[in-house]
Amino acid sequence: MISRSISQRARSSGGQPVSYLMHKALAHPELISLAAGFVDQQTLPVEAMREAVEAVLSNPFRARAALQYGVTPGYRPLREAIMANWLTVEGLPTDQLSEMVERVVLTAGSNQMLHLLADALFDPGDIVFCAAPTYFVYLGLLANLGVRGVGVASDEQGLIPEALDEAFRRVEHAGELHRVKAIYVVSYFDNPSAANLARERRPQIVELAQRWSHSGRIHVIEDAAYRSLRYDGPGLPSLASFDVDGRTVIHTQTFSKSFSPGLRVGWALLPPQLVTPVCDLKGNADFGSPHFNQHVLAEVLERRLLEPHVDLLRASYRTKRDSMLSALDEHLADVPGCHWARPDGGLYVWLHVPPMIETGPSGQLFDRAVAEGMLYVPGEYCFAAEGEPTPRNMIRLSFGVQPPDRIKQGIAALARAIRACGVGGCVDPDKSGTGTGCA
Amino acid sequence: MISRSISQRARSSGGQPVSYLMHKALAHPELISLAAGFVDQQTLPVEAMREAVEAVLSNPFRARAALQYGVTPGYRPLREAIMANWLTVEGLPTDQLSEMVERVVLTAGSNQMLHLLADALFDPGDIVFCAAPTYFVYLGLLANLGVRGVGVASDEQGLIPEALDEAFRRVEHAGELHRVKAIYVVSYFDNPSAANLARERRPQIVELAQRWSHSGRIHVIEDAAYRSLRYDGPGLPSLASFDVDGRTVIHTQTFSKSFSPGLRVGWALLPPQLVTPVCDLKGNADFGSPHFNQHVLAEVLERRLLEPHVDLLRASYRTKRDSMLSALDEHLADVPGCHWARPDGGLYVWLHVPPMIETGPSGQLFDRAVAEGMLYVPGEYCFAAEGEPTPRNMIRLSFGVQPPDRIKQGIAALARAIRACGVGGCVDPDKSGTGTGCA
Numbered sequence: 001m002i003s004r005s006i007s008q009r010a011r012s013s014g015g016q017p018v019s020y021l022m023h024k025a026l027a028h029p030e031l032i033s034l035a036a037g038f039v040d041q042q043t044l045p046v047e048a049m050r051e052a053v054e055a056v057l058s059n060p061f062r063a064r065a066a067l068q069y070g071v072t073p074g075y076r077p078l079r080e081a082i083m084a085n086w087l088t089v090e091g092l093p094t095d096q097l098s099e100m101v102e103r104v105v106l107t108a109g110s111n112q113m114l115h116l117l118a119d120a121l122f123d124p125g126d127i128v129f130c131a132a133p134t135y136f137v138y139l140g141l142l143a144n145l146g147v148r149g150v151g152v153a154s155d156e157q158g159l160i161p162e163a164l165d166e167a168f169r170r171v172e173h174a175g176e177l178h179r180v181k182a183i184y185v186v187s188y189f190d191n192p193s194a195a196n197l198a199r200e201r202r203p204q205i206v207e208l209a210q211r212w213s214h215s216g217r218i219h220v221i222e223d224a225a226y227r228s229l230r231y232d233g234p235g236l237p238s239l240a241s242f243d244v245d246g247r248t249v250i251h252t253q254t255f256s257k258s259f260s261p262g263l264r265v266g267w268a269l270l271p272p273q274l275v276t277p278v279c280d281l282k283g284n285a286d287f288g289s290p291h292f293n294q295h296v297l298a299e300v301l302e303r304r305l306l307e308p309h310v311d312l313l314r315a316s317y318r319t320k321r322d323s324m325l326s327a328l329d330e331h332l333a334d335v336p337g338c339h340w341a342r343p344d345g346g347l348y349v350w351l352h353v354p355p356m357i358e359t360g361p362s363g364q365l366f367d368r369a370v371a372e373g374m375l376y377v378p379g380e381y382c383f384a385a386e387g388e389p390t391p392r393n394m395i396r397l398s399f400g401v402q403p404p405d406r407i408k409q410g411i412a413a414l415a416r417a418i419r420a421c422g423v424g425g426c427v428d429p430d431k432s433g434t435g436t437g438c439a
Numbered sequence: 440m441i442s443r444s445i446s447q448r449a450r451s452s453g454g455q456p457v458s459y460l461m462h463k464a465l466a467h468p469e470l471i472s473l474a475a476g477f478v479d480q481q482t483l484p485v486e487a488m489r490e491a492v493e494a495v496l497s498n499p500f501r502a503r504a505a506l507q508y509g510v511t512p513g514y515r516p517l518r519e520a521i522m523a524n525w526l527t528v529e530g531l532p533t534d535q536l537s538e539m540v541e542r543v544v545l546t547a548g549s550n551q552m553l554h555l556l557a558d559a560l561f562d563p564g565d566i567v568f569c570a571a572p573t574y575f576v577y578l579g580l581l582a583n584l585g586v587r588g589v590g591v592a593s594d595e596q597g598l599i600p601e602a603l604d605e606a607f608r609r610v611e612h613a614g615e616l617h618r619v620k621a622i623y624v625v626s627y628f629d630n631p632s633a634a635n636l637a638r639e640r641r642p643q644i645v646e647l648a649q650r651w652s653h654s655g656r657i658h659v660i661e662d663a664a665y666r667s668l669r670y671d672g673p674g675l676p677s678l679a680s681f682d683v684d685g686r687t688v689i690h691t692q693t694f695s696k697s698f699s700p701g702l703r704v705g706w707a708l709l710p711p712q713l714v715t716p717v718c719d720l721k722g723n724a725d726f727g728s729p730h731f732n733q734h735v736l737a738e739v740l741e742r743r744l745l746e747p748h749v750d751l752l753r754a755s756y757r758t759k760r761d762s763m764l765s766a767l768d769e770h771l772a773d774v775p776g777c778h779w780a781r782p783d784g785g786l787y788v789w790l791h792v793p794p795m796i797e798t799g800p801s802g803q804l805f806d807r808a809v810a811e812g813m814l815y816v817p818g819e820y821c822f823a824a825e826g827e828p829t830p831r832n833m834i835r836l837s838f839g840v841q842p843p844d845r846i847k848q849g850i851a852a853l854a855r856a857i858r859a860c861g862v863g864g865c866v867d868p869d870k871s872g873t874g875t876g877c878a
Binding site: 005006007008009010013038039041042044045046049050053054057058060063064065066067068069070107108109111112115119120121122123126140141144181216217218219256260261262263264273274277280281284285286287289290291292293295 | 547558559695701724732
């Protein structure tokens with residue numbers, strides 16, 4: 001009876017593929033998880049929170065305002081502080097600040113914004129271009145709404161503009177250009193590939209979206225969740241900074257990575273034409289995100305507590321990244337077919353293993369890695385069902401959660417599992433019983 | 440171009456009718472608003488918050504856990520405390536507590552739960568029965584999803600079971616029984632009617648939902664948002680307490696009325712078959728509501744800070760209700776056709792004015808009331824488009840926000856406007872220029 005009493009939307013909204021991994025992790029708490037994309041719990045900003053909360057609550061007038069309902073787009077002083085910071089980071093003039101604040105909407109993490117945008121922009125059957133690979137939670141979100149993610153070739157510099165142009169040409173040829181509603185780009189230290197979209201590609205992607213908007217506007221959804229987690233290299237301007245009239249690019253960010261995911265505060269700079277549709281949907285869903293949390297974060301920004309915290313995060317994650325890279329060097333540099341890029345930021349290393357090894361949950365590696373004591377995200381989760389083909393020999397490794405010694409142990413365990421798959425002349429321990437040690 | 444670049448869902452998701460009132464209120468800040476259903480800002484729990492927040496943040500281990508992501512259904516100790524309290528209030532045995540905790544899901548206010556349930560249960564064209572009148576935000580939410588709200592007759596004891604049975608008979612006769620997916624009931628101190636659903640009607644409504652579930656389960660969505668705001672009379676058992684196998688009634692509550700709307704914490708006790716669909720939709724939307732806020736509220740419950748706060752709220756709102764009732768007695772008791780019921784709880788008085796007076800925004804009363812200095816919610820907003828006809832001479836008055844003297848001034852202003860409409864032999868001041876004073 002259940003299937004007749006729930007909606008079509010609910011019937012197609014299965015759990016995310018990652019829930020399989022979460023069950024594995026819960027069932028085997030001793031595993032070293034290099035799968036979860038969580039932030040490092042040890043770095044969460046307890047003292048900054050105490051200071052900011054006390055500033056809000058010690059003034060009864062302010063405190064009561066914070067504990068009341070807010071407006072749907074969110075607490076204006078926080079939106080102002082966000083936009084002022086953003087203009088400074090982009091090196092843009094601040095004379096349009098008050099106008100731009102009207103385009104900022106706060107949500108429960110940037111994930112809620114991605115979901116609201118999907119609801120606001122896409123009908124079932126519509127097409128969204130995204131990098132191959134891309135953020136698997138976003139692919140799940142699209143699939144649950146019946147929206148078609150189409151993968152576009154990317155390399156270590158991110159989404160390839162020529163491949164995007166070619167993808168547009170193909171859908172136009174197939175008579176489906178009117179179905180293309182957006183290009184989704186994780187523009188800084190992509191999840192999972194860690195690619196930092198090259199500077200020269202940024203205006204090109206914006207220009208392609210505009211050029212192909214014949215039969216309806218094609219938006220660029222720029223997911224800048226990892227922007228502040230930069231460990232090396234120069235800062236790059238956002239795609240939004242190249243969108244002169246502001247009508248093409250939706251720029252989303254979150255305080256979940258830079259401050260605390262437990263507060264659930266994300267935001268977007270929206271094209272003006274999307275402010276009302278997104279706020280209407282958000283007002284219907286939850287009357288606006290928690291006003292109290294927005295007051296606290298406004299105080300965090302006002303008191304300049306964010307910058308030193310981000311500096312601390314960068315130092316911590318840089319060390320962890322280096323631990324992961326040195327462990328990979330130590331254990332996998334000599335395995336033919338294993339390679340990875342050094343990420344300049346973010347939380348991930350994208351590992352290629354030899355093409356004969358399938359990394360998926362039913363392949364030969366996954367259970368071996370679990371048996372050796374570690375968990376990873378199979379790379380195949382990160383490819384859209386259409387467009388670029390899905391390689392089966394990729395792995396997403398996260399260095400966000402575990403301390404350096406556990407990262408090293410996890411990589412050592414993964415290397416044992418890879419070697420046990422018989423690469424580099426190794427024998428399969430399940431078949432030979434000779435153990436996992438081999439060169 | 441905008442209409443071709445946003446989704447069908449966004450095109451049908453207009454703002455709520457109440458946004459017209461909010462614009463009026465913003466444009467005329469001097470108005471005494473008896474329209475807004477907000478809670479009284481003066482009563483918001485600043486000291487309880489300080490104590491609970493400090494308890495969470497003073498322990499670094501606990502603090503970091505609270506600032507991390509939580510699980511989609513919400514922080515388990517809070518769900519346990521909620522369910523333990525609920526079983527005590529209902530007078531039910533606690534031996535099934537741990538099983539029932541699995542059915543509790545926390546959301547961003549109960550409004551997000553109502554929205555998730557609508558997404559989980561209803562397809563466009565489906566039917567939801569609700570009282571006539573009912574919560575207008577819920578009607579807007581249904582309309583935006585293309586779901587048909589159908590009004591069922593209610594009186595001062597709430598939804599009338601015989602009228603509900605008759606409504607079922609009518610849709611069955613029309614061949615649309617399979618379209619009926621839920622009955623929505625505000626079971627305590629209804630918004631807007633203030634009716635407290637009579638005790639004997641509670642099991643009858645549950646039983647009718649079960650009896651008419653031939654062609655698919657019909658859920659009862661019990662919105663118990665105002666349960667704790669009881670000023671007189673005995674507490675009544677919930678509809679959920681009469682649902683023996685727990686598969687029919689969805690029981691929603693919120694801490695927005697009893698503690699703080701700025702924290703956005705609501706919850707539902709779900710039938711077991713809806714836990715996964717609702718959590719899948721919620722996980723897709725926002726990964727779960729703010730973990731930090733859930734830790735703080737758990738500490739509020741653990742430290743028994745909620746009960747004394749609710750006692751304080753009750754005393755404050757009881758005084759305000761009495762102020763409104765005495766002002767109505769003073770100014771409107773002698774106007775033929777004006778009548779109202781004394782609410783035993785909640786935030787509203789439901790006022791009938793003479794049938795010749797239309798209370799809607801384009802009727803003769805609304806602008807006069809604004810000119811006299813007050814704002815109300817036209818009753819017609821609270822009636823579904825189908826089912827019971829919509830009377831035009833009702834008004835929702837809220838005593839939640841304003842202090843007692845402003846409530847009295849607001850009612851006096853409303854009475855002047857009503858009298859100026861020419862009832863009781865009064866002359867219209869716009870036509871005669873003789874002023875508004877008359878018996």
